[in-house]
Amino acid sequence: MLHHLSAELVQTLCRGSSLEIYTQTLKLKDPEKYSQFVVAKCTCPVRNNCKHCAAALFFLQAPENQPSILAALDVPEPTPVPAPAIEHKPSLPERVVDYFPLPRLALASVEYSAYEPRNGRMQRHLKHRDALALKYGP
Numbered sequence: 001m002l003h004h005l006s007a008e009l010v011q012t013l014c015r016g017s018s019l020e021i022y023t024q025t026l027k028l029k030d031p032e033k034y035s036q037f038v039v040a041k042c043t044c045p046v047r048n049n050c051k052h053c054a055a056a057l058f059f060l061q062a063p064e065n066q067p068s069i070l071a072a073l074d075v076p077e078p079t080p081v082p083a084p085a086i087e088h089k090p091s092l093p094e095r096v097v098d099y100f101p102l103p104r105l106a107l108a109s110v111e112y113s114a115y116e117p118r119n120g121r122m123q124r125h126l127k128h129r130d131a132l133a134l135k136y137g138p
């Protein structure tokens with residue numbers, strides 16, 4: 001998704017595989033003067049020349065995106081990004097329950113180690129989970 005566009009700076013938004021939204025900043029330089037004429041930075045843990053930056057370049061290159069990119073160049077201020085439509089789930093029909101539900105509470109803890117890319121070390125994690133289930137019926 002195009003976020004900001006000018007002659008030498010492009011900002012795009014890309015959703016990562018962890019559903020987090022990252023911002024890519026692409027600085028475009030004169031290809032006659034610089035061998036590395038695209039400087040691509042991203043807010044993801046990789047930070048430079050990542051897959052999100054590659055996706056941004058593919059997005060800018062795709063012919064079907066050209067009309068919206070050219071339209072963005074004519075507008076002096078970046079247009080506000082419309083909020084994504086909220087998906088409404090179909091409501092379930094109400095049921096009258098004439099018996100008392102039986103609660104079942106389950107508690108569990110899990111301890112594990114995982115690689116932390118921000119400091120390059122293994123980090124210990126401890127997570128606690130609870131689950132409440134209700135048994136209906138006789």
Ligand SMILES: [Zn+2]
Nearest residue numbers: 042044050052
């Ligand atoms: Zn990235």
